[in-house]
Amino acid sequence: SSGINAEYGFKYIGNDYVVVIWSEHDRDVNREIFKSGYLDIIIAIYPVPHLKKCRVQIITKPRTKIEPSIGPLFDGALVDRDILPDLVRKTCINATRLIAVDQIRPTFYIERAKAREKLKRWKRCTTFEE
Numbered sequence: 001s002s003g004i005n006a007e008y009g010f011k012y013i014g015n016d017y018v019v020v021i022w023s024e025h026d027r028d029v030n031r032e033i034f035k036s037g038y039l040d041i042i043i044a045i046y047p048v049p050h051l052k053k054c055r056v057q058i059i060t061k062p063r064t065k066i067e068p069s070i071g072p073l074f075d076g077a078l079v080d081r082d083i084l085p086d087l088v089r090k091t092c093i094n095a096t097r098l099i100a101v102d103q104i105r106p107t108f109y110i111e112r113a114k115a116r117e118k119l120k121r122w123k124r125c126t127t128f129e130e
Contacts, residue, residue, distance in 0.1 A: 018095045020088060021045065031059050041095045043073065043088060053078050058091075070095045 016038040021029055022045050029044040042059040058075040073079065073091040 017041065017099045018043070018092050020092065022047075028057055029059065031061075040099050041070070043091060043095070045084070045088070047081075048078070051078070053080055054084055070098055 018041045019034075019039055020043045023029055024047060029042060031039065031042055034042075040061045042057075044057040044059065046055045046057070047053075048055055056073050056075070056077040056079060058070065058073065070091055071094055072087050079087060
């Protein structure tokens with residue numbers, strides 16, 4: 001989902017679990033303004049014009065085991081604008097993977113192992129000629 005929040009003056013993009021916000025305001029982003037019940041991780045980026053850098057804020061959902069240091073970005077980092085896009089992308093990927101593990105969503109390998117166990121019950125030791 002993506003959208004523009006005119007009242008707070010920022011733009012956000014992301015999925016239901018990880019959201020990236022570009023905010024040109026001095027105030028920190030308040031996670032309470034989002035209506036989604038999922039939003040596990042918010043990566044807020046604030047430009048610092050006189051330094052040509054950006055300040056990063058990572059906000060995690062309350063009552064979760066997710067640490068705000070999901071890397072390569074971390075909460076409070078001051079990053080050069082030239083390398084910011086790549087670091088945000090990598091942090092989003094790491095955050096999404098961390099959420100998948102944290103929520104114990106079945107992965108491909110877990111589902112595959114379950115299917116193999118089911119197949120073993122029906123397997124007969126025979127040859128093609130029999």
